[in-house]
Amino acid sequence: MTSLKGTRITWLGHATVLVQTAKGTNILIDPFIQHNPKYPKGFALPENIHFILLTHGHGDHISDAVPVAKKHKSNVVAIYELAAFVGQQGAESTTGMNIGGTVQLEDVAVTMVEAKHSSGVDGKDGTQYAGVAAGFVLTIADGPVLYHAGDTTVFSDMKLIKELYRPEIAMLPIGGFYTMGPKEAALAAHFLEPKAILPIHFGTFPPLTGTPEQLESFLKGSIEIIKIAPGQSI
Numbered sequence: 001m002t003s004l005k006g007t008r009i010t011w012l013g014h015a016t017v018l019v020q021t022a023k024g025t026n027i028l029i030d031p032f033i034q035h036n037p038k039y040p041k042g043f044a045l046p047e048n049i050h051f052i053l054l055t056h057g058h059g060d061h062i063s064d065a066v067p068v069a070k071k072h073k074s075n076v077v078a079i080y081e082l083a084a085f086v087g088q089q090g091a092e093s094t095t096g097m098n099i100g101g102t103v104q105l106e107d108v109a110v111t112m113v114e115a116k117h118s119s120g121v122d123g124k125d126g127t128q129y130a131g132v133a134a135g136f137v138l139t140i141a142d143g144p145v146l147y148h149a150g151d152t153t154v155f156s157d158m159k160l161i162k163e164l165y166r167p168e169i170a171m172l173p174i175g176g177f178y179t180m181g182p183k184e185a186a187l188a189a190h191f192l193e194p195k196a197i198l199p200i201h202f203g204t205f206p207p208l209t210g211t212p213e214q215l216e217s218f219l220k221g222s223i224e225i226i227k228i229a230p231g232q233s234i
Contacts (some may be wrong), residue, residue: 002143002144002168002169002195002196002223003144004143004169004234005022005140005142005143005144006021006022006143007019007021007022007140007143007144007146008020008234009146009169009198009231009233009234010231010232010233010234011167011198011200011229011230011231011232012033012036012039012040012043012084012136012140012226012230012231013032013036013037013038013039013040013204013230013231014030014032014036014038014039014060014063014122014200014201014204015029015030015032015055015060015148015150015151015173015200016028016029016030016031016032016033016036016039017029017030017171017198018045018046018144018199019108019138020046021105021106021107021108021140021141021143022142022143023107023141023142024049025050025105025106025108025223026046026048026049026050026051026191027049027050027051027052027053027069027108027110027138028045028049028051028052028053028074028104029052029053029054029055029136029148030054030055030061030062030148030150030166031052031057031061031062031063031064031065031068032051032060032061032062032063032064033063033064033068034064034067035052035063036060036204037204037205038175038203038204038230039230040230045068045072045229046201047072048072049068049069049072049073049074050072050074050075050105050106051074051076051077051106051108051110052065052069052074052075052076052077052149053077053078053103053110053136053138054076054077054078054079054082054083054086054114055115055133055134055135055148055150055151056079056115056118056119056130056131056133056134056150056151057082057085057119057120057121057131057148058118058119058151059071060124060204061150061151062082062086062121062220065091065114066086066089066090066091068084068089069090069092069093070090070091070092071103071198072157072234073092073093073095073106074091074093074096076091076093076094077094077095077096077097077103077105077110077141077163078095078096078097078131079096079097079098079099079112079119079130079131079134079152079230080097080129080131081095081096081098081128081129081131082096082100082119082121083089083095083097084096085121085128085130089094091227097112098131099112099113099114099132099134100113102208104195107140107141107143108139108140108141109138109139109144110135110136110137110138110139110140111136111137111142111165112135112136113134113135113136113147113157113161113165114134114135114157115132115133115134115135115150115151115152116131116152116153116155117133117150117151117153117178117179118150119131119132119133122223123133133150133152134152135147135148135149135152136150137152137162137165137167139165141167143170144168144169145165145166145167145169146167146168146169146170146171147161147165147167147169147170147171147187147192147194148170148171148200149170149171149172149173150173151173151178151179151189151201152173152179152190153179153180153184153185154185154187154191156191158188158191158192159191159192161191161192162191162192162193167173167192167194168194168195168196169194169195169196169197169198170189170194170198170227171190171197171198171199171200172185172189172193172197172198172199172200173185173190173199173201173202174199174200174201174202174210174211174212174214174215175201175202175203175204175207175208175209175210176202176207176208176209176210177207177208177209178201178207178208179201181214182194182207182210182211182214182217182218182219183214183218185199185210185215185218186215186218187195188218188224189215189219189223190222193223194223195223195224196223196224196225196226197215197225197226198226198228199212199215199222199225199226199227212225212227
């Protein structure tokens, strides 16, 4: 696997990932903590969560965004409409961007890229529009390029993500049902050509039946699969 050059990636179950750079920037992606059955019991977030990235508005990706943002005074970065929503819910600092845009978060250039999925938030009047689903590419200064796909199926324009950003670690959903499963994720891996894949969004709930072993069987050793339990880091 490629050298992470001091960057630490901790999987916290489902699609929740903590990225800590060598320079000390802490980024939490899709915080799903309190009601996440796979969140590691007793795991304490760092004292400072500088930024929170949200891929889309579903509750299993944003339910703890506002509480964490309030506690840690984090800046919440999301597509424009979703950033506005979490601001209305009490997040004091938000950055609303859109697909194709890049924002500099300390030593990390964060680019919002496409995903193929629905998006909506549970507001006081029921489900409301929250922009569209997205993924993020994190280009870390003097560090690796990471790709968090969010919730998505495979799509051929993942080849553009490879061509433009060349991610070294790809965090791909593999559970199926709500996202792509192992077969589709294997094709996504061929489009992206990362050094390694960190499987996410599997095993949390009964419909999410895809496994890293199934992904491995489709890839036949062509790309490394990172197998870690929630709470473990690479």
